[in-house]
Amino acid sequence: MVIGNAEIASLISPLLFDDSYRFSDVETLDRFLMGNSVNADAEQPEISGSPLSCVVLDSFRAKLQDKKLLLLGVTCARRRYLVLLDLKSRRAVQTLLWAGAGWPKYYWEIAFPDSSVNSRCVLKLKKILGFWAIQPRLTMSLTISVRNQRDKRAKTVLKYKIFNVLEEFVDGLVTTEKSTFLQLEGVRGFDQALQKAHKKMVTAAIPARVFADELAERLQQIAAGESVEQPQLDPAERAGEAIISLLSAATSEMLAHTSGLLQDIDTEFLHQYRVNLRKIRSLLKESRSVIDTASLQPHLAFFKRLSALTTPVRDYDVHLLMVDDWSRRHHEHALVNQLQPLKQLIEGKRKKSWNTLVRFLSSEEYQHAMTAWQRYLSTGSRSEKPITVRELAARRIQKCYKDLLSDGRKLDKASPDEAFHDLRLDMKRLRYLLEYFAPIFPTRDYALIFKQARTLQSVLGDFHDITVQKSVLMHYADELQERGSTAPGTFVCLGFLLQEMGGNHHSLRDQFHDVFCLISAEENVHFVNELHKKANP
Amino acid sequence: MTKVISLFNIKGGVGKTTTTVNLAYASAKAGFKTLLWDMDPQGAASFYFRINNKVKGGFDGILNGTHAIADQVKGSDFPDLDILPADMSYRHMDRELDEVGKSPLKQMKKLLQPLFDEYDYVFVDCPPHLSEAVAAVIILSDLLIIPTIPTVLSMRTVKQLRKFISKEQKINTPFRILFSQVDSRRKMHKEMVAYFLEKKSKAICVNNVPVMSDIEKMGLVRAPIASFAPTHRAAKIYEGLFLEVVDCFLDKKLKSIAN
Ligand SMILES: Nc1ncnc2c1ncn2[C@@H]1O[C@H](COP(=O)(O)OP(=O)(O)O)[C@@H](O)[C@H]1O
Ligand SMILES: [Mg+2]
Numbered sequence: 026m027v028i029g030n031a032e033i034a035s036l037i038s039p040l041l042f043d044d045s046y047r048f049s050d051v052e053t054l055d056r057f058l059m060g061n062s063v064n065a066d067a068e069q070p071e072i073s074g075s076p077l078s079c080v081v082l083d084s085f086r087a088k089l090q091d092k093k094l095l096l097l098g099v100t101c102a103r104r105r106y107l108v109l110l111d112l113k114s115r116r117a118v119q120t121l122l123w124a125g126a127g128w129p130k131y132y133w134e135i136a137f138p139d140s141s142v143n144s145r146c147v148l149k150l151k152k153i154l155g156f157w158a159i160q161p162r163l164t165m166s167l168t169i170s171v172r173n174q175r176d177k178r179a180k181t182v183l184k185y186k187i188f189n190v191l192e193e194f195v196d197g198l199v200t201t202e203k204s205t206f207l208q209l210e211g212v213r214g215f216d217q218a219l220q221k222a223h224k225k226m227v228t229a230a231i232p233a234r235v236f237a238d239e240l241a242e243r244l245q246q247i248a249a250g251e252s253v254e255q256p257q258l259d260p261a262e263r264a265g266e267a268i269i270s271l272l273s274a275a276t277s278e279m280l281a282h283t284s285g286l287l288q289d290i291d292t293e294f295l296h297q298y299r300v301n302l303r304k305i306r307s308l309l310k311e312s313r314s315v316i317d318t319a320s321l322q323p324h325l326a327f328f329k330r331l332s333a334l335t336t337p338v339r340d341y342d343v344h345l346l347m348v349d350d351w352s353r354r355h356h357e358h359a360l361v362n363q364l365q366p367l368k369q370l371i372e373g374k375r376k377k378s379w380n381t382l383v384r385f386l387s388s389e390e391y392q393h394a395m396t397a398w399q400r401y402l403s404t405g406s407r408s409e410k411p412i413t414v415r416e417l418a419a420r421r422i423q424k425c426y427k428d429l430l431s432d433g434r435k436l437d438k439a440s441p442d443e444a445f446h447d448l449r450l451d452m453k454r455l456r457y458l459l460e461y462f463a464p465i466f467p468t469r470d471y472a473l474i475f476k477q478a479r480t481l482q483s484v485l486g487d488f489h490d491i492t493v494q495k496s497v498l499m500h501y502a503d504e505l506q507e508r509g510s511t512a513p514g515t516f517v518c519l520g521f522l523l524q525e526m527g528g529n530h531h532s533l534r535d536q537f538h539d540v541f542c543l544i545s546a547e548e549n550v551h552f553v554n555e556l557h558k559k560a561n562p
Numbered sequence: 563m564t565k566v567i568s569l570f571n572i573k574g575g576v577g578k579t580t581t582t583v584n585l586a587y588a589s590a591k592a593g594f595k596t597l598l599w600d601m602d603p604q605g606a607a608s609f610y611f612r613i614n615n616k617v618k619g620g621f622d623g624i625l626n627g628t629h630a631i632a633d634q635v636k637g638s639d640f641p642d643l644d645i646l647p648a649d650m651s652y653r654h655m656d657r658e659l660d661e662v663g664k665s666p667l668k669q670m671k672k673l674l675q676p677l678f679d680e681y682d683y684v685f686v687d688c689p690p691h692l693s694e695a696v697a698a699v700i701i702l703s704d705l706l707i708i709p710t711i712p713t714v715l716s717m718r719t720v721k722q723l724r725k726f727i728s729k730e731q732k733i734n735t736p737f738r739i740l741f742s743q744v745d746s747r748r749k750m751h752k753e754m755v756a757y758f759l760e761k762k763s764k765a766i767c768v769n770n771v772p773v774m775s776d777i778e779k780m781g782l783v784r785a786p787i788a789s790f791a792p793t794h795r796a797a798k799i800y801e802g803l804f805l806e807v808v809d810c811f812l813d814k815k816l817k818s819i820a821n
Contacts, residue, residue, distance in 0.1 A: 173639070179784070180612035181639040213644055214636030 030138070033099055033106045034117035036077070036169060040188045040236055041095075042115040045206040046226045047233030051189055054205050057229050061222075063174045063185055077101045078166045082128055083244060084157040085285055085294070086251050090244040092153050095237065098128045098161070107135060109146060112237055119146055130158050130291075133353060156346065158291035162247055163240065165192040171210075174218060182215040183222055190236075194243055206233065253277040258464040260415040264315040267414035271461060272308055273402050275301040280395075287383060292342040299335050302328060307457050311421045315410050324401060327394040334382045341375035343490075344497065351522055360521075363514030370501060418462035419560035425455045426553045433541050438534055442492050445537070449485040456482040470552050474544070481540040488533045491526045498523055564678045565811055568686035568703040570696065572723055573716065577709040577742030579606040580777060581803075582687040584796070587786035588804035590643035594682035597635070597644050601699065602689040605648035611638045612784050613647050620651030624673065625658050632677050640789065646677070655695040670698040683807075692723075697731055705810055706737040707767070712744055712754035736810065740803070741770035769803040771796070 048054040080098040083089045089096055093112040098105065105123040110116065119137040129135050132150035137143040167190045174183040188206040193199060207230065211219035254277075256270040278301040285294035306328050309321065348368055352361050385391055429451040436444055459475040502519050505511040543549075567585070569578045579602070586598040600607035605615025613636050619629035635644050659666040678684050686703065688696050700706055708723070710716045720739060727733045741758075745751050758766045771777075774796050776787060783790050788797035 178612045178614070181637075212637035212639075214634070 030106065030120040030122060033101065034108055034120045036101075037079070037097065037099060037108055038110070038117050039186070039208060040167070040169070040190075040206060041110065041240070042235060042237055043208055044235065045188070045208045045233055046230035048205040048207060048230060050203060051187075051205050054187065054207060058172060058185065061174065061225070063172050075102050076166050076168045079164065080128060080161040081163040081240060081244065082107075082159045083162045084154055084159060085290070087162065087244040087248040088153050088157065089150075090241055091248065092149075094149075094153070095240065096159065098123070109137070110237070112241055115235075115237065118142070128159065128161065131156070132159070155293070156291060156296075157293045160290065163192065163194045163243060165190055167191070174222070176215075176218075182212055182218040184210040184212065186210055194247075206236065251281060253281050258414065260465045261413050264312065264412045264414045264417040265410065268308060268312045268316060268417075269402055272305055275304040275308070276399065276402065279305075283386065287386060289379070292339075292346065295335060295339055295342065299332070299339055302332055302335070304457070304461060306332065307454070308461060311458065312417065315412060315417060320401065324394075324398050327398070331385075331391075334378075334385055337378040338375060338382055340497075341371050341378065344371050344494070344501075345375065347494070348522070351525070355521075360514045360518050363512060364518045366505060366511050366515050367501060367519060370505060413560070414462075415465055415560045418458075418465050419557045422455070422458050422462065423553050423557040425451070425458055426549075429455055430545050430550075433545060436541075438538060442488075445485065445488055445534075449482075449489050452478065452482045452485050466556070471556075474549055474552060477540070477544045477549070481537070481544050484533060484536045484540050488537065491533065495523060495526055498526075564681055564684060565705070565807075566678060566684045566686065566699075566703045567705045567707060567807060568688055568700055569707045569709060570688040570692075570700060571708050571710060571720070572690055572692060573710070573719055574690045576711055576716070577740075577771060578602075578690070579610070579687050580780065581707065581709050581740060581742065581771065581800075582685050583607055583610045583780070584786050584788065584800040585804055585807065586643060586683075586685045587640065587788055588800045589683045589685070589807075590638075590640055591788065591801075592804065593642065595642050595680065597646060597678070597681040597684045598638075599646040599684060599686045600648040601652060601686055601696070602648055603650050603652045604689070607687040608645060608647040610780060610784055610786065611636075611645050613638075613645050615648040615650075617647060617649035617651065620649055621655050622651060622658055625669070631673060632680075635677070639785070644681075652689070652695075656693045659695060659698075666694045667698045667701055670695065671702060674702065692726070692731075697727075697733065700727070700735055701733050703735050705807065706735045707740050707807075708737060709740045709742040709771075712741045712751045712770075714750070714754070717754070737765065738767050738806075738810070739765055740767045744770050744772045746772060767803060767806055769799050769806060771799055771803075 048057070078100045082096040082098055090112075095110040095112055097108045097110065099108055100106075105125075105128075107121050107123045107129070108117050109119045111118050119139065119142055121135070121137050123129070125134070132147060132154045135147065135150065137146055167188055170187050170189075172185045172187065173181040174185065176182050186208040188208075190204045190206065192202045192204070194202075207226075209219060209222050209226070253274060256274050258267055258270070279298050282294045282298045282301075285291075286298050306325075309316075309325060309328075345368065348364055348371070352364055355361055429448070432448050432451050436448060456475075456478040459471070459478050463471065463475060498519060502516060505515060569582045569585075571578055582598060586596050590596040598607060598611075600615065603615075608615040617624070617629075617634050623629035624631045624634070631646070635646050637643075638645055656666070659669050686699055688699065706727075708720055710720050724737070741755055744755055755770060759768075776791060776794055777796055780787055786800075787794055788800060791797060
């Protein structure tokens with residue numbers, strides 16, 4: 026049986042969204058139907074023909090579910106379909122016949138047939154998923170069948186649609202759950218039979234929730250298991266205590282991303298691992314005055330080493346993403362395949378540094394260091410300095426902002442790239458300070474200056490990337506040339522890549538000037554001073 | 563836009579009901595929302611779908627608005643196929659239409675249009691006499707199919723009927739003649755069909771329905787033939803006939819584009 030996209034959606038949607046009655050198993054339902062002289066007859070075979078198998082596809086922490094979307098992979102009669110469902114409006118948004126061997130791993134592999142809806146859907150998926158991989162999170166197999174209730178003329182007066190679901194979900198262990206859902210389908214003009222059956226169901230069936238809600242809840246459970254509770258910061262709290270709880274949360278985040286990192290599911294796990302590692306390191310630097318620094322030394326050394334080991338892997342990841350992104354944007358380009366040798370070169374390098382990293386992460390040394398760090402967080406001595414976290418935060422922000430302004434004012438458009446680099450570090454520091462302490466200052470002005478800092482940092486970050494990445498690309502080109510066997514097309518492609526980057530160099534310098542004007546504006550100076558004044562009475 | 567196809571002949575036993583039932587099934591099977599209106603008080607078409615030929619409140623009730631016509635519709639056992647059952651009261655349709663006053667055509671239109679709008683195709687199994695109500699339905703139809711047995715006498719009846727419909731009733735609904743119960747062992751049947759096929763007359767359906775004992779079985783099983791014998795030759799013939807019907811409307815559309 027060949028089923029079209031629309032049919033697949035219309036097979037699945039009722040199970041997910043329509044009201045149904047639930048029976049503990051098929052046998053109980055059979056007994057009930059037999060008692061009501063409902064027979065399975067040969068004229069009405071199973072609707073789905075063969076069992077359907079479904080996978081709920083979602084990211085780490087089920088980000089799609091969080092945004093009320095459900096992505097299903099459905100296999101039916103050896104064909105595969107992708108169905109995107111909207112949990113809010115309770116309907117299938119898009120369906121497509123999936124030709125790939127496995128299921129899509131990233132949002133950009135998905136192209137829905139309806140081009141206008143497609144661009145909207147893909148944009149949405151992009152916003153939600155970014156570089157996070159899509160993984161099978163729940164699996165189930167189901168059969169759909171219909172049985173008829175007939176009157177004394179043998180006329181069908183009511184249809185019983187039966188969904189037999191075998192669910193499998195992973196929550197530490199693999200758990201399976203069987204459920205039988207029943208939906209009543211009235212026949213026009215025979216309303217009495219339908220009403221009678223509904224009445225009987227009240228006692229016969231287990232009241233069931235809409236199945237989509239149950240699936241969503243299971244995904245929420247999965248996500249909760251992968252998530253870390255964020256600390257509630259009281260601005261008046263002792264700075265030492267508050268910093269420790271921020272450090273603890275960042276450490277939990279690191280740990281939460283470790284398993285995905287080790288499995289190398291996607292580049293985001295390492296990225297998030299590093300984001301939190303950086304947070305720990307810079308918080309430690311900013312709060313030397315309020316926590317005991319003497320006993321910190323070994324931890325600082327450990328984090329520095331960890332950071333050094335993760336950096337090359339992340340850099341190669343970024344280069345690969347860059348090459349992939351370029352290839353996707355120029356997929357119709359004749360030379361696009363010629364980038365393969367470059368990709369292989371980077372992949373080889375990445376593999377090496379990844380192995381080194383994983384060896385360290387799996388080592389006893391790492392285990393010991395992490396345990397020691399966690400012990401420090403739970404028991405380590407804190408300085409009793411009577412300063413609130415608000416005071417500390419305002420002080421650090423003011424100091425950092427002052428440094429930034431003096432470094433920035435020394436610059437003009439003609440300054441060398443290196444001068445921009447120093448400022449970039451100031452900017453990075455300010456941006457993270459503002460980010461880490463944001464929960465303490467829930468005001469609009471604060472959010473505004475944070476936003477500006479983020480923009481300026483991303484301009485400077487791009488600028489840095491371009492100057493640094495450009496030389497890295499040149500380096501790759503040299504290596505390929507030394508090998509001798511690389512086709513000229515590869516170098517042509519590399520040339521295009523470099524050209525695209527170079528083109529942005531000047532515009533970024535101009536942008537930098539604009540954004541610096543914004544962040545150094547009088548009201549921001551005033552705001553930072555006020556922040557300091559209010560926090561330090 | 564809903565297309566209404568009525569099947570009519572003043573002669574009984576020519577295959578009107580059999581054709582309507584199987585055409586409607588083919589239409590629903592092709593995925594179109596389909597209504598079969600069993601207008602014949604005998605209720606043979608309703609019988610084939612195991613439906614009681616009784617309409618609540620009768621035609622009278624529908625006409626004076628105490629019973630909505632949409633509430634009389636019954637679902638068949640098949641997806642996308644509904645039946646508006648027959649009723650003995652249809653015998654008095656003309657008289658009742660008369661009593662209401664206004665033109666029967668306007669009355670029928672007002673009554674049926676909202677219901678018909680729910681469907682892609684409506685097939686009407688007409689009773690074998692040309693009452694005012696039947697005439698109104700034929701006028702409302704987009705196509706009239708006249709099933710007939712290929713004998714000289716039957717063809718004469720058809721000719722008279724056509725003359726009556728177009729000249730005296732001034733009805734210009736497009737029509738097709740469908741040869742039904744064609745018996746290939748009978749020389750006259752064979753010659754008649756061959757003659758018209760050769761003429762390539764547009765008024766004759768290309769598909770014709772031979773005499774087949776399995777078609778008679780429909781009365782025992784009480785279901786369209788394609789539902790219990792989907793690979794049977796008859797099933798294919800009705801499928802082909804339905805495509806011819808669809809084609810009639812396509813033609814028209816193309817013509818209107820050309821104009
Ligand atoms: N092609 C056919 N082969 C055999 N019997 C047929 C065929 N078409 C109709 N019949 C039988 O002829 C009888 C009259 O057919 P029916 O469709 O009820 O005609 P009408 O509606 O014109 O009165 C029915 O018993 C039916 O089973
Ligand atoms: Mg009849």
